[in-house]
Amino acid sequence: MQLDFKRGSRAFYLAIVTLVIMAIFVIRLFYLQVIRYDYYTDLARQEQTKQLVIPAKRGEIYAMDDGNPVKIVLNETVYTVFADPKVVDKPQEIIDNVRKVAGGNARPNLEELLGKKESRYQILATKVSRKQAEMLKNVHLKGLGFQAETQRVYPEGQLASQTLGFVDSEGNGKYGLEQELNDKLAGKDGLLRSVTDVSNVPLTIGNDNVNQPAKNGDNVVLTVDRNIQSYAEKALALGLKNSRATNGSVMVMDPKTGKIMAMANLPTFNPAEINKVQDAAAFNNGTVVVPYEPGSDIKALTVTVGVDKGVITPTSTFNNTDSVKVEDRTIGNATKGQTGNITIQTALNYSLNTGMIEIMKRLGDGNNITLSARNTLYEYFHDKLGLGELTGVELAGEAKGTVIPPTDVDGGAVRYSNMAFGQGMDVTMLQVCSAFSTVINGGTYYYPTVIAGKMSDDGQNFTEQPIKTPRTSVISPATASTVREMVHQARHIFYASQDKPGYYIGGKTGTSQVIENGQYADDQTIGTYLGFGGSSPDDPRYVIMVQVSGKHMLLAGNKDAMPIFTDISNWLIDYLKLQPKG
Amino acid sequence: MSYQRTQFANRRGAAPLGRNQNTVAFTSAVKLGPVTHTVLVALMITVLGLIYLTQATRTTGYDYEAQKIDSKIADLNNQKTDLEVENSRLTALENVQNSSVAREMTKPASTDYVRE
Numbered sequence: 001m002q003l004d005f006k007r008g009s010r011a012f013y014l015a016i017v018t019l020v021i022m023a024i025f026v027i028r029l030f031y032l033q034v035i036r037y038d039y040y041t042d043l044a045r046q047e048q049t050k051q052l053v054i055p056a057k058r059g060e061i062y063a064m065d066d067g068n069p070v071k072i073v074l075n076e077t078v079y080t081v082f083a084d085p086k087v088v089d090k091p092q093e094i095i096d097n098v099r100k101v102a103g104g105n106a107r108p109n110l111e112e113l114l115g116k117k118e119s120r121y122q123i124l125a126t127k128v129s130r131k132q133a134e135m136l137k138n139v140h141l142k143g144l145g146f147q148a149e150t151q152r153v154y155p156e157g158q159l160a161s162q163t164l165g166f167v168d169s170e171g172n173g174k175y176g177l178e179q180e181l182n183d184k185l186a187g188k189d190g191l192l193r194s195v196t197d198v199s200n201v202p203l204t205i206g207n208d209n210v211n212q213p214a215k216n217g218d219n220v221v222l223t224v225d226r227n228i229q230s231y232a233e234k235a236l237a238l239g240l241k242n243s244r245a246t247n248g249s250v251m252v253m254d255p256k257t258g259k260i261m262a263m264a265n266l267p268t269f270n271p272a273e274i275n276k277v278q279d280a281a282a283f284n285n286g287t288v289v290v291p292y293e294p295g296s297d298i299k300a301l302t303v304t305v306g307v308d309k310g311v312i313t314p315t316s317t318f319n320n321t322d323s324v325k326v327e328d329r330t331i332g333n334a335t336k337g338q339t340g341n342i343t344i345q346t347a348l349n350y351s352l353n354t355g356m357i358e359i360m361k362r363l364g365d366g367n368n369i370t371l372s373a374r375n376t377l378y379e380y381f382h383d384k385l386g387l388g389e390l391t392g393v394e395l396a397g398e399a400k401g402t403v404i405p406p407t408d409v410d411g412g413a414v415r416y417s418n419m420a421f422g423q424g425m426d427v428t429m430l431q432v433c434s435a436f437s438t439v440i441n442g443g444t445y446y447y448p449t450v451i452a453g454k455m456s457d458d459g460q461n462f463t464e465q466p467i468k469t470p471r472t473s474v475i476s477p478a479t480a481s482t483v484r485e486m487v488h489q490a491r492h493i494f495y496a497s498q499d500k501p502g503y504y505i506g507g508k509t510g511t512s513q514v515i516e517n518g519q520y521a522d523d524q525t526i527g528t529y530l531g532f533g534g535s536s537p538d539d540p541r542y543v544i545m546v547q548v549s550g551k552h553m554l555l556a557g558n559k560d561a562m563p564i565f566t567d568i569s570n571w572l573i574d575y576l577k578l579q580p581k582g
Numbered sequence: 583m584s585y586q587r588t589q590f591a592n593r594r595g596a597a598p599l600g601r602n603q604n605t606v607a608f609t610s611a612v613k614l615g616p617v618t619h620t621v622l623v624a625l626m627i628t629v630l631g632l633i634y635l636t637q638a639t640r641t642t643g644y645d646y647e648a649q650k651i652d653s654k655i656a657d658l659n660n661q662k663t664d665l666e667v668e669n670s671r672l673t674a675l676e677n678v679q680n681s682s683v684a685r686e687m688t689k690p691a692s693t694d695y696v697r698e
Binding site for chain 2 (some may be wrong): 072074075131153201203213226227
């Protein structure tokens, strides 16, 4: 084909014009598609590509129920119902339906909210269940929308609330296990970056789509048995009612593993209703985060040191005068009258401070609480039995407490004579329980734990978590056996009638003073009881520690804390199906 | 139909023709110009484009299908979660203890144990 344009002809000019127009198009397209390439592809990507976060499911929490894990913290999808007042055409119909379906979850001023025509988003109801949301969706009301969110559900109410903690509105764990294991429980959100259509449906067109699935959080199984926990809470509540104490804590531990079977504290709270809590102290797990002066419970440990060091036996005698001078201080007994030549067993039975000071002297040169004696007590209390040290329990806010070393300027003879009967040091109930369990189980220090293992996503496979390597041979088995019998006798002599016959139960009372404004208050004492139980001496199955306190209240271990121990102990014997052997 | 045996003269410089070998090339009487060629190429490109579009649209259709299934899965998961929550609430200690079955239970008057 041969084109033959004559110069000046109309065809020639037409061709020129066409070519110019074509050139303009080509140049413009070149400018848009080559020179401004990056700009326009970015613009297109912003408009067409959506980045969606795939929320990870927070791990659920299980408790034991007679050896089987059961869910005690779950997740539930709830909906926020909102409206676009500009789009709404039947406001009265929406108001009627929302009120009828959402009930108390609906906002009280719905008419006012829907009247705000200038706004595009008004929340009409919150925390609406899926069923309620479905009912509202089925009415097909114009301008009504639903926003899904996840919330924690606590079917057991306030059970073990201080152990569990709660999740705040930002989705962060607060207090207890929720805070300590937040990273494990939270999981990792996934990411979906994709080209979407107008209604946000991801399309597979596009070269840089990303689909990163969410990694759900771990499902944690606790060592806490919900039945023991529930009973401990009830027994504690009843005990506090009887003693009129305002605060109390109970801990139940398996002495042969360090697994915590129950941790109860009063006052408590319901994690589903944290907005109703008036005093934030209720969130604290007193057994773990509140150090206190343990009092006479510690005498069982002081006796252990003496027996293990070979300076005393249960039948060793000393002259009790009901008071003893240590440096410039005179220390007396709370229980008077057991004077004269008495045994260490008697000193333990009657909780005599003078008996413990006698042990301290014998750890020294026989007459004085020497540095060597102080070093020995510190080595046992702190290094071996873990008093004044973090246990590493998987709960937030664990307190270390204070056990002053003998090298410290405050670690003199007076301090250590006080420490021998449980004053002059700050420890947690958890530390005392773990230390006492070491004596009761034969001399192995097990690190306390609330984690039994992990549960698979489908809730079918429970993987047990191995316990942390314990500290073995902390005390000799012979010492453990001797002290176990001494503690058994200390209870048996006074309270044998209160225990179920045929079982081997032991315990030690404690009544400790409280420091107010730098000195011991005269009008306030904390009552504690620390004991163990089982079928036979060589098979202790539980250690229970009880503590009761109250502002300006004089509470005693034997009168106020011990009945709670007895109640739980007798129930636990039945629950654990222990065979009587005695 | 009759066949005629044909003798072909040997082309200059070529090897002798073998048996059953074509010696005549078919040439169409219809001649296609450059415009036709251009139109044909454009048509082919259009057809290819349409095929591509069909495929792309089909994958988008699958996307919608997948989205429907995904949302159904999510819905069923939500239902499952709701049932689990309901189950946990119904089997919570408080509920069990207050159940009619538990209320009918009585404490044993005396308990004897087998001693080992």
